[in-house]
Amino acid sequence: MTRFIFRRALLALSVVMxxxxxxxxLTRLSGDLAISIAGPGSTQADxxxxxxxxxxxxxxxxxxxxxTRLALTGDFGNSFFFKDKVATLIAQRMPVTFTLxxxxxxxxxxxxxxxxxxxxxxxxxxxxxxxxxxxxVGQAMPSFWLGLxxxxxxxxxxxWLPISGTGSWEHFVxxxxxxAFTAVPALTRLMRSGMIEALGSDxxxxxxxxxxxxxxxxxxxxxxxxxIPVVSIAAVQLGFMLGGSIVIxxxxxxxxxxxxxxxSISKNDFPVVQAxxxxxxxxxxxxTLVSDILNALLDPxxxxx
Numbered sequence: 001m002t003r004f005i006f007r008r009a010l011l012a013l014s015v016v017m018x019x020x021x022x023x024x025x026l027t028r029l030s031g032d033l034a035i036s037i038a039g040p041g042s043t044q045a046d047x048x049x050x051x052x053x054x055x056x057x058x059x060x061x062x063x064x065x066x067x068t069r070l071a072l073t074g075d076f077g078n079s080f081f082f083k084d085k086v087a088t089l090i091a092q093r094m095p096v097t098f099t100l101x102x103x104x105x106x107x108x109x110x111x112x113x114x115x116x117x118x119x120x121x122x123x124x125x126x127x128x129x130x131x132x133x134x135x136x137v138g139q140a141m142p143s144f145w146l147g148l149x150x151x152x153x154x155x156x157x158x159x160w161l162p163i164s165g166t167g168s169w170e171h172f173v174x175x176x177x178x179x180a181f182t183a184v185p186a187l188t189r190l191m192r193s194g195m196i197e198a199l200g201s202d203x204x205x206x207x208x209x210x211x212x213x214x215x216x217x218x219x220x221x222x223x224x225x226x227x228i229p230v231v232s233i234a235a236v237q238l239g240f241m242l243g244g245s246i247v248i249x250x251x252x253x254x255x256x257x258x259x260x261x262x263x264s265i266s267k268n269d270f271p272v273v274q275a276x277x278x279x280x281x282x283x284x285x286x287x288t289l290v291s292d293i294l295n296a297l298l299d300p301x302x303x304x305x
Contacts, residue, residue: 004293004296005293005296008292008293009289012286012288015281016281016285017068019277019278019281019282019285020068020071020278021064023274023277023281024064024067024274027274034047034048034051034056074087075087076271076278078271079269079271079272080268080270081269082272086271086272087275089260089272090257090260090276090279093255093256093257093259094256094257096249096255096256097242097245097249097257097258098242099172100172100175100176100248100254101179101238101245103176103180104175104176104182104183104241105180105234105237105238107176107177107180108179108180108183108237109234111184111188112184112188112191112230113187113191115188116188116189116192117192117195119131119132119188119192119195120193120195120226121195121199128192131188131192134188135184135185135188135189138181138182138184139185141181143178143179143181143247143248146181147175147178147248147251148251150174151163154174155174164252164253164254165255166254166255171254172254175248175249175251178251179241179248182241186233186237187237190229190230191226191227191230194225194226194227194229194230195222195223195226198223198226201225204222229295232295233291235287235290235291236287236291239285239287239288240284242283242284243280243284245257245258246261246262246280250262257276260272261273261276264276
């Protein structure tokens with residue numbers, strides 16, 4: 001098990017380093033950063049002063065290794081637009097993103113687990129087909145479009161919920177619903193297939209032969225085994241949600257890390273963009289590592305993979 005964890009951790013570290021390189025390169029491919037910082041109407045002399053002031057006149061490899069060395073210590077530099085440390089900006093915005101992510105994941109589990117169980121218990125019936133239809137719609141529907149529909153109906157027409165801001169828990173209701181809707185299809189399918197497989201196994205037939213009640217067979221025996229892959233994959237879904245929060249936070253103007261990324265992109269604030277990409281990717285990679293370890297603990301056959 002120790003060797004498995006070491007191999008997975010080494011792979012995760014290599015992916016993080018790859019993300020760092022890609023984030024650095026992509027910001028440079030967007031154009032001359034000195035010209036973007038100087039803004040329209042600036043002279044060539046102004047651009048050269050900015051290029052020297054921000055170290056953009058140095059070789060690209062030197063800039064990359066300097067940024068990598070500082071980033072690994074948690075120092076992402078200073079924001080050009082917000083005039084503050086990038087690490088401080090991310091730390092201030094991260095609670096909003098985590099609140100939205102955990103709320104979306106919790107709501108997704110509350111919907112997908114019962115839905116998957118019902119679909120498995122009533123396989124090939126109208127209940128199963130209705131669940132499959134909901135899964136298909138959820139998978140095909142763009143999250144930003146659903147967010148706009150909720151804002152129009154529940155925010156503007158009915159006036160039940162605020163459509164933007166982070167002032168209270170009510171501001172997180174619609175964004176959490178949208179975020180949960182993106183995760184429900186995968187979790188529901190996994191719960192359904194796991195329950196169908198569990199209900200057809202030998203130990204369930206033995207439990208029925210012993211005369212155990214239907215509820216005991218479903219919730220005490222079948223669900224315990226069917227939910228194992230769902231619990232392990234929930235960590236990966238949380239990573240997807242945190243990464244996908246950029247779109248949701250922008251639509252609902254939630255001032256989290258995702259909204260910070262959008263602001264920074266629109267302002268050409270590349271130190272913040274690089275840091276946000278690295279932080280969100282690292283969180284996702286870390287959650288994936290946790291999921292791999294949980295799967296290996298639950299299924300020893302995976303430790304040799």
